[in-house]
Amino acid sequence: MSTLKSLSYRRPEIAGLAVALLLAFAFGSANARAADAPHLGKPVSEADIKAWNVTILPDGTGLPPGNGTAADGVKLFDTKGCSLCHGQAGKGGVANMLVGSPSLTAPGISANKTIANFWGQPTTLFDYIRRAMPWPTPRTLSDDEVYAICAYLFAENKLIPADEAMNAQTLPKVKMPNHDNFIIKFPNRI
């Protein structure tokens, strides 16, 4: 981080601090909090954080370059160990069922929530596989491999055609059947 860059960030803060001090002097201590703040955080840039910034937003923000298809994904699902926990073809095992769309109402309120019957956003799948899978060696898949496994799981769930490639443009557009079935419990707290 260059000194010049830090300075350009700090200048408005110094101006703001002067205003806060003036206000504090004029109106008592209520406005003095900003001036009292320790400011011990080290200024960094988004580039410095890039390796940690794995969040994918529902609009696709954060999706990396890359590409993958179900044909590759089906192989990776076995070779990367996904099937060990999620069962052959993602039918379920010690970990969640990923393929299939059982009824959400027939078994009552404890129905099995799957990608096809429950998940509201396609981006959640990429985000979670990339950050957390495969257990126990997370973040060892390439972005192409994550796209391929997503393509495989979407295709197996009949949410995309078997030959459609997943990438930063196509993945956020996958239509999730359960998208509109959520009720925000506490909207006034957002």
Add this chain to the structure above:
Amino acid sequence: MRKRKASGAPPLEPVARNGLLHRRALLTGGVVFAGAMSTGAALNGAAAEPLKDPEWSLMPGEVTPVLQKPSRFEAGVVRILSNPKGEPRTQHARAPLQMLDGTLTPNPLHFTILHSGIPDIDPEQHRFVVHGMVKQPLEYTVDTLLRYPLVTRKHFVECGGNSAGMFSNEPVQATVQQLHGLVSCAEWTGVPLSTILDEAGVDRKAVWMIAEGADDLLVSRSVPLKKGYEDAMIALYQNGERLMPGNGYPMRLLLPGYEGNMNVKFLRRLMITDQPAMTFYETRNYSPLLPDGKAYRFYFVQEVKSFITKPSYGMSLKGPGYYEISGLAYSGSGTVTKVLVSADGGKTWGNAAVEGPATPKAFTRFRMSWRWDGQPVTLTSRAWDDSGAVQPLRADFVALRGVTKEPVKSPYAFPNQHYNSLTAWGVDSKGEIQHVYA
């Protein structure tokens, strides 16, 4: 004296059927029960053996350890693990709430849930960053945060799936620990999150913050920025000592009253955004399914709740006479103001003593004096908070949220989330206690 609301206001003496007593009567000794007199006389008569010095009173004691452990006679007061062999799945450690009293959960007994083990984090190397829609992304170390003005607050943390066994269509026979052990209360000390947000300079268009931990799954949750300015904290201390590893050492996000999983442990990143990330945990696990197939999303609040810890399933009463009924009440939307206790399954209620000072979003201990006449009774409790929230009666709760179609076999299963209705204990004439629905 607090003014009682007209609805459900119990008379002072007697407070309710089946032996519930007004506490003041006992504390002042103003009321004498014939039955109690005779029981007392019998007990005195039984103490015929003369008292002697036991062996521990005749020799020096043990060497003082640097770190104290409970008495060996308390060795059974431990957490229950859902996954004792550490298989590759989530590990839930439930707190033995029925064996504790007061309102603070000792750190070694505080509940924990870990989806992929406890990370072994070196506090010297741990980094926390705030970035996204801010004027200046900032990076903090544990040492820098420890230099900030710290605040101490007492708050409970509860898993959104706590008490999930209560969604069973038939009562699961299980202890308080097994049914409700995924909640604990501690005194947390840390940096108000608003201080950090102000330093980074949050964009006025921002609405959310995406919190992320340093565990191998990088557990991530979207939190309304509003909560960040309200009472959120980066917690560094738990009951006066640094956080337990399983509770998020060296730092965790503390969101008082909000679903446990949102209180991201091992906090390493806060990304400020204008939209939620719709992470796995918020859109799948903690989106409770409703009977019609729709689901709640962003069920932030752990709503007002209470349960009797003593007596409860797994204990038995040693004959008729005096007992104290005691339990925990808490609310993620405020301060507990009132707890009613019933000994007849909810037909009549008595006002329990709520130990003060009750504080917001924290455990409150309630107590009710009780003289059991040896007949079958059903004990239950119901709490109110200062936001106007009331713990829902079970019939009302079930009508809205539903129950399973098959009985739940294990108290460790999660058929659904966010249960805050009543818990009832049926005492039979032998003093044995069953979990019942009332």
